[in-house]
Amino acid sequence: MIRIGVDVGGMTTKAGCVDEKGTIFGKVSCDSNPKRGYEALIKDIAELARESVSKSGLAMSDITSVGVGIPGIEDAARGIVPFCTNLYWHEVPLRGMLSRMLEKDVYVGNDATVAALAEHKVGASAGANSSVLVTLGTGVGGGVIIDGKPFTGAHGVATEIGHTIIKFDGIECSCGNRGCWECYASARALISFGRDAAREHPQCMIAKSVNDIDEISAKTVIDCAKAEDPVAVKLFDDYAFYVAVGLVNLINTYDPDVILLGGGVSHAGEFLLEAVKEKLAPLIFFKNMKWAELMLATLGNDAGIIGASMLEA
Amino acid sequence: MIRIGVDVGGMTTKAGCVDEKGTIFGKVSCDSNPKRGYEALIKDIAELARESVSKSGLAMSDITSVGVGIPGIEDAARGIVPFCTNLYWHEVPLRGMLSRMLEKDVYVGNDATVAALAEHKVGASAGANSSVLVTLGTGVGGGVIIDGKPFTGAHGVATEIGHTIIKFDGIECSCGNRGCWECYASARALISFGRDAAREHPQCMIAKSVNDIDEISAKTVIDCAKAEDPVAVKLFDDYAFYVAVGLVNLINTYDPDVILLGGGVSHAGEFLLEAVKEKLAPLIFFKNMKWAELMLATLGNDAGIIGASMLEA
Numbered sequence: 001m002i003r004i005g006v007d008v009g010g011m012t013t014k015a016g017c018v019d020e021k022g023t024i025f026g027k028v029s030c031d032s033n034p035k036r037g038y039e040a041l042i043k044d045i046a047e048l049a050r051e052s053v054s055k056s057g058l059a060m061s062d063i064t065s066v067g068v069g070i071p072g073i074e075d076a077a078r079g080i081v082p083f084c085t086n087l088y089w090h091e092v093p094l095r096g097m098l099s100r101m102l103e104k105d106v107y108v109g110n111d112a113t114v115a116a117l118a119e120h121k122v123g124a125s126a127g128a129n130s131s132v133l134v135t136l137g138t139g140v141g142g143g144v145i146i147d148g149k150p151f152t153g154a155h156g157v158a159t160e161i162g163h164t165i166i167k168f169d170g171i172e173c174s175c176g177n178r179g180c181w182e183c184y185a186s187a188r189a190l191i192s193f194g195r196d197a198a199r200e201h202p203q204c205m206i207a208k209s210v211n212d213i214d215e216i217s218a219k220t221v222i223d224c225a226k227a228e229d230p231v232a233v234k235l236f237d238d239y240a241f242y243v244a245v246g247l248v249n250l251i252n253t254y255d256p257d258v259i260l261l262g263g264g265v266s267h268a269g270e271f272l273l274e275a276v277k278e279k280l281a282p283l284i285f286f287k288n289m290k291w292a293e294l295m296l297a298t299l300g301n302d303a304g305i306i307g308a309s310m311l312e313a
Numbered sequence: 314m315i316r317i318g319v320d321v322g323g324m325t326t327k328a329g330c331v332d333e334k335g336t337i338f339g340k341v342s343c344d345s346n347p348k349r350g351y352e353a354l355i356k357d358i359a360e361l362a363r364e365s366v367s368k369s370g371l372a373m374s375d376i377t378s379v380g381v382g383i384p385g386i387e388d389a390a391r392g393i394v395p396f397c398t399n400l401y402w403h404e405v406p407l408r409g410m411l412s413r414m415l416e417k418d419v420y421v422g423n424d425a426t427v428a429a430l431a432e433h434k435v436g437a438s439a440g441a442n443s444s445v446l447v448t449l450g451t452g453v454g455g456g457v458i459i460d461g462k463p464f465t466g467a468h469g470v471a472t473e474i475g476h477t478i479i480k481f482d483g484i485e486c487s488c489g490n491r492g493c494w495e496c497y498a499s500a501r502a503l504i505s506f507g508r509d510a511a512r513e514h515p516q517c518m519i520a521k522s523v524n525d526i527d528e529i530s531a532k533t534v535i536d537c538a539k540a541e542d543p544v545a546v547k548l549f550d551d552y553a554f555y556v557a558v559g560l561v562n563l564i565n566t567y568d569p570d571v572i573l574l575g576g577g578v579s580h581a582g583e584f585l586l587e588a589v590k591e592k593l594a595p596l597i598f599f600k601n602m603k604w605a606e607l608m609l610a611t612l613g614n615d616a617g618i619i620g621a622s623m624l625e626a
Contacts, residue, residue, distance in 0.1 A: 073599075082602065130467050144566075146459070153568020154443050157599045160565040165596075167480050167492070168558045177561075177596055179480070245481045248490075252473040253457075253566045255466020283478075283490055286386075286470045289395065 002058060004049045004104075005309030006068040007111065008032060010086035013041070015048040017056045017063070018309035022122030024302060026056030034087040041087070042094060046101040065105040067311035068094065069114035069304050073156045081108065107311035113150045113159065114307030115299070116143025119260055121310050123299040128257035132250055133297055134161065135263035136243065140182035143307075144254060150311075162186070166245045181249075184242035187218040187264045193239065194221035197231050205229030222268045236275065243272075244279035251292050252285060262297030269296060315371060317362045317417075318622030319381040320424065321345060323399035326354070328361040330369040330376070331622035335435030337615060339369030347400040354400070355407060359414040378418040380624035381407065382427035382617050386469045394421065420624035426463045426472065427620030428612070429456025432573055434623055436612040441570035445563055446610055447474065448576035449556065453495035456620075457567060463624075475499070479558045494562075497555035500531040500577045506552065507534035510544050518542030535581045549588065556585075557592035564605050565598060575610030582609060 005024075006015045013032045016024035028051045030044050045068065053060055072084030079095040099106040109117070116125075116133035125131035129148060135141040140162030144151040152158050162182035163175055170179030171189075183189055194216045198207035205224040210216050221239075224232030247259060266272060277294055284291050299306060318337075319328040326345045329337035341364045343357050358381065366373055385397030392408040412419040422430070429438075429446035438444035442461065448454040453475030457464040465471050475495035476488055483492030484502075496502055507529045511520035518537040523529050534552075537545035560572060579585060590607055597604050612619060 075602075128467075154441075154570040154605070155568055155599075155603050157564070157602055157604065158566060158568030160598050163598045164477075164562040164565050165558050166478055167482065168555070169480065175598055242481070245478050249477040249562065250566070251470070252477050253471060253563070255468055255471030257467040285473050285476045285488055286468075289388075289470055290468050291470065292467070 001064050002062050003064045003309040004052060004066040005305040005307070006045055006049065006066065007304030007308055008041075008045065008068060008070045008087065009111070010034065010071060013045060013048060014305055015045070015052045016305045016309075017052050017058060018306055022118065022299075022306045024305055025058075026052040026054070027305070028052045028055060032087070034089075038087070038089050038092045038094075039097075042097050043101070046098060049102055060102070060104075063104060065107065065312075066098065066102055067107045067109065067114070067308035068098065069109055069111040069308040070094070071111050073110050073152070074108040075156060105313070107313065109150060109308065109311045110143070110152070110159075111304055112141035113143040113152065114311060115262065115297075115303035116145050116260075116307070117150055117310050118299050118303040118307030119262075119297050120145040120148065122306065123303065124260050124295050124297050125258040130254065130256040131258040131260060132161075132254055132256045132292075133260045133262055134247070134250070136185060136187060136261060136265035137263035138186060138188050140186050140246070141263070144256070146254070146256075161246065161250060164246060164249055166242070166249070181242075181246035185239070185246055189242075190218045190221055190239055190265060191216060193235050194218075194232075197235050201231045204231035206232050218265055219267075222265075222271065226271060240272070240275035241279045243276045244283055247276070247280055247294070248283040256292050259292045259294050260297040261294070262303070266296055314377050315375050316377045316622040317365060317379040318618040318620070319358055319362065319379065320617030320621055321354075321358065321381060321383045321400065322424070323347065323384060326358060326361060327618055328358070328365045329618045329622075330365050330371060331619055335431065335612075335619045337618055339365040339367075339371075340618070341365045341368060345400070347402075351400070351402055351405045351407075352410075355410050356414070359411060362415055373415070373417075376417060378420065378625075379411065379415055380420045380422065380427070380621035381411065382422055382424040382621040383407070384424050386423050386465070387421040388469060418626070420626065422463060422621065422624045423456065423465070423472075424617055425454035426456040426465065427624060428575065428610075428616035429458050429573075429620070430463055430623050431612050431616040431620030432575075432610050433458040433461070435619065436616065437573050437608050437610050438571040443567070443569040444571040444573060445474075445567055445569045445605075446573045446575055447560070447563070449498060449500060449574060449578035450576035451499060451501050453499050453559070454576070457569070459567070459569075474559065474563060477559060477562055479555070479562070494555075494559035498552070498559055502555075503531045503534055503552055503578060504529060506548050507531075507545075510548050514544045517544035519545050531578055532580075535578075535584065539584055553585070553588035554592045556589045557596055560589070560593055560607070561596040561598075569605050572605045572607050573610040574607070575613075575616070579609055
């Protein structure tokens with residue numbers, strides 16, 4: 001069974017033909033260029049799908065269904081994307097339009113949810129009954145799988161885990177609230193903490209390793225912490241704690257079998273994983289019971305295409 | 314179909330025969346007196362069950378099954394209660410023992426979860442697909458129903474919502490962490506805020522309405538807020554905000570159809586409900602989508618017996 005997966009981002013849209021093992025064939029992409037309006041982008045999505053099929057040496061008749069991951073949510077009952085900020089979408093009938101263009105069943109899911117689905121089917125959490133993928137990227141996103149299926153809540157707005165509040169009088173978030181998890185655990189937060197530290201400690205390795213404070217990236221901070229620069233070590237220690245606070249909230253609500261860390265910051269690999277595990281253990285409520293196994297996501301950017309292809313009714 | 318529901322508390326154990334509509338017959342109770350050991354208490358539970366049946370004019374052959382709500386969790390795979398702090402239980406084979414004594418199928422659930430189940434089947438959230446019951450009592454507890462069934466997570470430790478962290482550098486919690494929701498939203502928290510306010514503002518109505526600061530209860534604070542005492546109004550306003558912060562975290566994770574407020578503080582009724590709703594609306598992430606309807610729980614203390622009786626395999 002071959003299905004098409006499409007990963008629509010604010011910058012780039014990617015598509016591929018995917019088999020049941022999660023292997024991608026005929027990967028293609030185009031600029032999303034969302035400002036031109038949704039009709040043009042949906043036309044391009046259909047075009048990409050056809051291109052991927054032909055690049056894979058297949059025919060459209062070989063394709064079972066088409067799944068699309070978007071940086072937003074679908075109102076499944078109406079088959080409408082009510083809004084999608086990064087795409088400038090408002091009330092877009094994605095499913096119906098694409099389904100007519102390709103003459104296939106089309107399924108639409110949130111990008112973090114489909115990435116979680118991919119990891120759950122063929123990635124790091126394969127075999128678990130329930131899992132949560134936490135993406136530590138520009139923001140903090142999440143996808144939740146319960147009983148092997150994407151969990152999206154009653155109104156499709158579940159799993160906005162980046163906007164769970166971990167300090168109600170904390171840092172101001174772009175969403176209007178204070179103290180959202182992503183204000184402390186995103187790559188953006190880590191960068192901002194790193195730049196503040198460099199300003200405060202101009203002699204620290206973080207400051208010394210760049211020409212301009214604005215060049216400090218998440219990787220700069222992580223590399224300096226790995227090199228045991230005291231300022232960076234303290235900063236990364238605090239960061240790991242912030243990640244762990246949000247994770248313990250997920251454990252105290254979803255109690256999943258597995259939690260995966262993905263997104264840009266997760267490229268720090270075991271260094272991140274071990275730091276977060278150390279902070280998480282003392283925060284666990286039932287310390288003498290088993291709790292979620294914390295692991296790194298493994299599918300990287302391909303999770304979007306793979307997971308989208310695995311969407312079902 | 315008549316089933317027995319048992320509600321085991323640290324102080325009192327109650328039982329009753331319950332029909333499908335949630336009507337309780339032959340309600341009986343005894344002191345839990347848990348320090349004498351679990352065997353004696355389980356014997357008393359069996360005795361209560363038989364007593365309730367005979368008080369209802371029924372025979373044991375009329376009873377389909379027995380459900381027990383406990384202030385802890387069961388390891389369902391092993392049929393063992395690994396621990397239950399309030400009952401001084403450790404590795405207790407409740408299900409097996411009771412099932413042999415009564416020669417009936419026995420099901421065991423967490424007390425907050427069974428209360429949520431009762432509200433979901435025959436109470437305030439009847440008809441909803443998913444609901445969360447939040448009990449604002451001495452602590453903050455919670456039961457979660459997803460797709461009409463109790464949600465308990467992969468290790469049975471889900472829904473410890475009172476210990477989700479809303480201020481990671483906040484008030485110390487008895488669990489060892491800082492800033493748990495129940496440090497801000499429980500009756501105990503409200504009382505503590507009330508006593509602090511009375512000490513700080515000896516002329517306020519809260520202070521004036523008691524002979525001794527230690528007499529200040531949650532009701533004292535609420536009554537003074539209703540009477541528009543400025544100190545109490547400010548304090549209750551903050552309290553409603555703390556409740557709302559935890560609720561928005563539940564919405565951003567579970568996204569249920571309905572959230573119910575129960576427990577002692579919920580006796581403040583519409584006064585509480587309206588205050589919390591006002592604080593909740595601005596915290597919602599997707600403000601132009603529908604979100605969980607906030608309501609008061611309606612079954613009160615009977616929810617424990619009713620919900621326990623409704624437990625199934």
